Amino acid sequence: MITVELRKLVARPRVWLSIILLCAVPALVAVLLAVSDIAPPPGQGGAFLSAVLSNGSLYPAAALAMVLPVFLPLAVAVYAGDAIAGEASTGTLRYLLVRPVGRPRLLSAKLVALVVYILLAVLIVVVTALVVGIALFGTGAEAVGQAGGVTSLSGASLGPAELALRLLAAIAYIAVSMLGFGTIALFFSTLSDSALGAALSSLAVLIASSILETLDAAAPLKPYLPTNYWLSWIDFFRDPILWHNVDRGLLLQAGYIVVFFGAAWANFGTKDITS
Amino acid sequence: MIVTRGLTKRYGRVVAVDSVDLDVRAGDRYGFLGPNGSGKTTLVRLLLGLVYATSGEIEVLGQPVPSRARAVLPSIGALVEGPAAYPHLSGRQNLVLLDAAGPGGRRRTRRRRIEDALEQVGLAGVDRRPVRAYSLGMRQRLGLAAALLRQPRLLILDEPTNGLDPRGIREIRDLLTTLNEGGTTVFLSSHLLSEVEALCTRVGIVDRGRLVVQDTLTSLRAPTGHVVVETPDAAAVVTILDGQVVAREGPRLVVRHPDPADLNATLVREGIRVSAISEERRTLEEVVLEVTGHGSDRLERTP
Numbered sequence: 059m060i061t062v063e064l065r066k067l068v069a070r071p072r073v074w075l076s077i078i079l080l081c082a083v084p085a086l087v088a089v090l091l092a093v094s095d096i097a098p099p100p101g102q103g104g105a106f107l108s109a110v111l112s113n114g115s116l117y118p119a120a121a122l123a124m125v126l127p128v129f130l131p132l133a134v135a136v137y138a139g140d141a142i143a144g145e146a147s148t149g150t151l152r153y154l155l156v157r158p159v160g161r162p163r164l165l166s167a168k169l170v171a172l173v174v175y176i177l178l179a180v181l182i183v184v185v186t187a188l189v190v191g192i193a194l195f196g197t198g199a200e201a202v203g204q205a206g207g208v209t210s211l212s213g214a215s216l217g218p219a220e221l222a223l224r225l226l227a228a229i230a231y232i233a234v235s236m237l238g239f240g241t242i243a244l245f246f247s248t249l250s251d252s253a254l255g256a257a258l259s260s261l262a263v264l265i266a267s268s269i270l271e272t273l274d275a276a277a278p279l280k281p282y283l284p285t286n287y288w289l290s291w292i293d294f295f296r297d298p299i300l301w302h303n304v305d306r307g308l309l310l311q312a313g314y315i316v317v318f319f320g321a322a323w324a325n326f327g328t329k330d331i332t333s
Numbered sequence: 334m335i336v337t338r339g340l341t342k343r344y345g346r347v348v349a350v351d352s353v354d355l356d357v358r359a360g361d362r363y364g365f366l367g368p369n370g371s372g373k374t375t376l377v378r379l380l381l382g383l384v385y386a387t388s389g390e391i392e393v394l395g396q397p398v399p400s401r402a403r404a405v406l407p408s409i410g411a412l413v414e415g416p417a418a419y420p421h422l423s424g425r426q427n428l429v430l431l432d433a434a435g436p437g438g439r440r441r442t443r444r445r446r447i448e449d450a451l452e453q454v455g456l457a458g459v460d461r462r463p464v465r466a467y468s469l470g471m472r473q474r475l476g477l478a479a480a481l482l483r484q485p486r487l488l489i490l491d492e493p494t495n496g497l498d499p500r501g502i503r504e505i506r507d508l509l510t511t512l513n514e515g516g517t518t519v520f521l522s523s524h525l526l527s528e529v530e531a532l533c534t535r536v537g538i539v540d541r542g543r544l545v546v547q548d549t550l551t552s553l554r555a556p557t558g559h560v561v562v563e564t565p566d567a568a569a570v571v572t573i574l575d576g577q578v579v580a581r582e583g584p585r586l587v588v589r590h591p592d593p594a595d596l597n598a599t600l601v602r603e604g605i606r607v608s609a610i611s612e613e614r615r616t617l618e619e620v621v622l623e624v625t626g627h628g629s630d631r632l633e634r635t636p
Binding site: 059061062065066069071148149150152153154156157158159160186240266330331332 | 344406434
């Protein structure tokens with residue numbers, strides 16, 4: 059069933075369109091920066107954006123910072139919200155279940171496909187951003203004097219190998235954050251027969267969480283909000299790496315994954331399929 | 334093949350299926366008839382483990398459902414409330430995915446089984462266009478092909494001829510008859526009387542969730558004890574068979590008589606020209622109208 063889900067993922071035009079759109083935003087920003095040569099002053103604008111003009115190999119990090127707060131969760135919500143509800147609305151859910159595919163098995167395959175989708179999306183964004191960044195801004199060899207060298211947020215210099223490693227760690231962290239959010243959408247997807255409804259409900263959770271985060275009165279809730287530690291992947295680009303928030307973020311997302319996947323499991327396993 | 338005991342399904346306060354005792358035997362072509370909204374589809378969903386019963390038992394192929402559904406479902410081909418497929422993929426791609434999704438679909442034989450099933454339903458020549466571009470009839474045929482993919486012992490089909498033209502309906506009926514003669518039990522749920530009358534050997538009639546009749550088609554269509562006679566000498570017949578004529582409509586007479594051969598002999602002896610004579614049997618329509626009420630799609634104004 060997992061291979062079937064992955065084949066469906068690959069064969070779906072919508073999947074590739076969403077990933078292309080994800081890549082288009084950073085590419086557009088890169089072109090605008092390169093043409094105008096006006097970087098946001100340090101400390102303002104998107105993370106890393108002030109640094110990319112001197113070194114294109116940092117552009118993937120800047121691209122991630124651009125897509126993470128809105129576009130990436132949007133794509134994840136649409137994909138995960140479609141998981142069960144989409145099958146229900148096309149009517150294929152009943153045929154899969156009488157094939158028979160066990161309900162837990164189907165749900166697990168959907169989760170695996172979600173993980174693959176997230177990794178695929180993030181990796182493609184990073185790769186295209188790397189290509190675009192280096193093509194438009196160079197590798198920064200002339201500035202630091204050492205090819206591929208990058209200045210970390212804390213000021214110390216990072217070699218290309220070190221940078222690649224940290225980028226991979228950041229990708230993994232972002233993937234886990236997205237999976238935590240995606241599992242919420244997956245749960246909504248088992249509640250409704252409307253993929254759109256499931257996607258919008260999970261986006262409502264995202265927005266509510268973002269609003270509460272800025273509210274001082276909600277401070278006691280803050281450590282438990284799903285979006286709270288999303289931006290902590292930036293800590294991978296500090297020297298030394300700031301593990302404090304990263305650890306908490308991973309733990310929190312693991313909690314969300316377990317709770318909402320469990321809820322999806324319980325609901326889908328006992329539900330009457332009337333679609 | 335299918336046995337249910339006291340099967341009941343409630344959705345909130347609505348009773349969709351009400352203590353149904355179904356009995357489908359091996360080799361049957363079973364027609365499950367009922368007005369719209371009488372609980373046919375819910376019963377089909379219960380049999381396939383899609384919906385869980387409120388109370389009662391279900392046994393399919395000798396195994397309890399839903400608890401042993403995983404063991405039973407691979408030998409069942411089903412069409413539930415219309416066909417469904419991924420619209421952006423071709424018919425063949427859809428069948429490949431469905432076959433690969435569950436147990437009992439050998440990979441080595443997959444291509445051949447798909448071609449065989451498409452051949453059976455008359456889609457062998459279908460090209461690579463996506464299902465989105467299929468007509469309703471083509472989708473219906475594709476759904477049937479999916480049900481036939483693994484040579485099932487039992488076919489559970491909900492309105493299988495929906496969207497087909499008269500020739501298509503005939504083709505599918507012939508296909509089902511052939512499969513049935515090869516040993517496949519067919520359970521067909523339909524609101525189309527003609528469909529069931531032409532195909533089925535046993536009939537169950539459901540009304541507002543209750544199974545009101547379950548019998549063979551032949552005994553449901555028992556002779557009424559009347560004989561229909563057509564003759565140009567209708568007036569003469571009325572005088573000869575005084576009191577036995579129940580109804581007269583031009584040259585057509587309905588006569589109370591146990592044996593048409595006997596009656597024919599009598600009439601000929603009297604010099605009456607008989608152009609047609611036959612035993613009157615109840616039509617399935619009469620049986621259904623007698624035992625069922627209005628479908629739930631008709632809503633009267635409450636005074």
